[in-house]
Amino acid sequence: MCGIVGYIGEKQAAAVIYECLGYLDYRGYDSAGIATVENEKLHLKKDAGRLHDIEKKMSISKLPGTMGMGHTRWATHGVPNMVNAHPHTDSKNEFCLVHNGVIENFRKLKEEVESAGITPVSDTDSELIVHVIQNEYSKCKNAEEAVRRTIAKLQGSFALVIMHISERKLFLARNGSPLVIGFGNGEMFCASDVPALLHHTKRFTYLEENDFAVLTKEGIRIENKGKQVERKPVEIKWTAEMARKEGYKHFTLKEINEQPEALRETCEQDLGGVVAFAKKFRRIHIVACGTSYHAGLTFKYLVQKHAKIPCEVTVASEYSYAEIVDKDELILAISQSGETADTLSAVRRAKGKGMKILALTNVVGSSLNREADMAFYTHAGPEISVVATKTFTSQVAALAMLAFGLSGEKKMEEEVRKAPEFVKKILEKQGEMEKLAEKLMGKEDFFFIGRALAYPTAMEGALKLKEITYLHAEAYPAGELKHGPLSLLEKGVPIIAVAPSGETASKMIGNIGECKARSATILALSDDDEVLAEADIPIKMPPVPEPLVPIVYVVPLQLLAYHLAVLMKLDPDKPRNLAKSVTVE
Ligand code: F6R
Secondary structure, three states, rough: OEEEEEEEOOOOOHHHHHHHHHOOOOOOOOOEEEEEEEOOOEEEEEEEHHEEEHHHHHHHHOOOOOEEEEEEEEEOOOOOOOOOOOOOOOOOOEEOOOOOEEEEEEEHHHEEEEEEEOOOOOOHHHHHHHHHHHHHHHHHHHHHHHHOOOOOOOEEEEEEEEEEEOOOOOEEEEEEEOOOEEOOOOOOOOOOOOOHOOOOOOEEEOOOOEEEEEEEOEEEEEEEOEEOOOOOEEOOOOHHHHHHOOOOHHHHHHHHHHHHHHHHHHHHHOOOHHHHHHOOOOEEEEEEEEHHHHHHHHHHHHHHHHHOOEEEEHHHHHHHHHOOOOOOEEEEEEEEEOHHHHHHHHHHHHHHHOEEEEEEEEEOOOOOHOOOOEEEEOOOOOOOOOOOOOHHHHHHEEEEEHHHHHHHHHHHHHHHHOHHHHHHHHHHHHHHHHHHHHHHHOOOEEEEEOOOOHHHHHHHHHHHHHHHHEEEEEEEEEHHHHHOHHHHHOOEEEEEEEOOOOHHHHHHHHHHHHHHHOOOEEEEEOHHHHHHHHHOOOOOOOOOOHHHHHHHHHHHHHHHHHHHHHHHHOOOOOOOOOOOOOOOO
8 A cells, every 4th residue: 555754844854754655665565756845846756666766766865845745656546657656746836745545536536627728647546636736726826725625526535645835834634544643843744654653753643534634843733524623642652663674584574573572462451441341242243354354253263162252253345245233233343453444444334323343453543443432452563564473463362362351261361371472482483484385385276274263273374375475375164175175186285284182183183184085285283193193294383272272373374474485585574466554445
């Protein structure tokens, strides 16, 4: 997804913006640009490619002026090239704008712009906005009013930063795409995400849906639907160091290794208030996407088995087709970023029907937290790599604590608190997983199987592998193989069996046997000697308490995906076609 940074203060804006944009690298982009204003003159440089290449070619960080904006673009309308890159300006070079999101009524705007005699130079929906602003300005001669009138015409999702050459102000608007405000001393920032600004400030506030704001170097004025609103900044505990690689080759590997700490922080929280809130409901309906959805599935097993509370888990983008309106049902929305459009949309729909919302996110102050009636957190710190690792295990831990809070099993809660120690131990398997990755080089199809809690673990393992190696990986409930997927098995196809000891082990042995009979190669993760004896490649795991199975068993799978990606000379931090924060539906 695109990245935005805006600055207004005393420093040279382009240098600040260039540095901050570097921290949004993880969002993925294909072009970038910066614009500044000095002495009522606009300076703008942009191009396709990586930031540092653009810098080498045209020194974008040296543009003059103490107010400006920057953008990293992830192409949606129009190919990645210089013209389509942001910022965009009007034909008189008076207004300038960066945009994150998708404008749905761009055809109508294009007609309006063209009938005013303006021919857009790019293929983007974003450029149209700046021409509409200029058109409005020619009528009202007031920059703020022109921006306001234009925003009222926009349909779709947007985070916008706009400036005019004769004003020391940045105009901001948000609808569907996040925009965070950073408070400095005599300087103000805005960005699409907190990590961009952490080395400048720890004080943040988020713009909310339909906010329109004016940023000056002294502060911010926010309006929502015509009414002025106050939003106090919140202090964020994350440090700038957390958003750096600190000697690791990739953020993915750093974040896999940060799991013991992330789990410790997450398990330390007291969920008393959240449990009391959730207890009022007869059923729980989880909405989430991707990895967060998998974490939700682990909760379903635990809460149904231990607290006897019925639980449904729906992929957020499918929620509206499956919704039921039942005031006895609590919507539990899980999202690392708290900004995923599909999850937010499901939540807003449920809220609109009068349902109560509990949110689990990793980002204090995110949109999802603000939509929710009650929120709790994973304390995993910023996750920079596009793929979720430490936030998955932290989500599972937070959810397990909630499940045992609801079942009233204090002893089980204590078991969850042991997660950091188990994960620390399992991280010693890094060398083993690297060697395993070497053995698996050249394989093109992978099947992950598991039962009960090991099934969402298998799903998460398969997702990691496909995300960062681009290899075909699928996960099945092990019992489902014989109902179709067995036909896909051939000699040497890797089957990764997540098979801890306990109630599922003997059935897993049977399922492994089915695969062996088709000459597949079995990799089994288990603490059960009988299971391990069945495997071509046994991966010995320590015995773990049942609720820790997803947390502990996913770690070798994360490492396997990571090492395979590195061996394949792929960048695991920035998988192709994927973005960290998916802010479009
Ligand atoms: C997987 C991954 C994605 C996210 C999904 C939801 O590694 O990162 O599948 O889990 O886009 O994101 P959040 O949790 O931010 O709502």
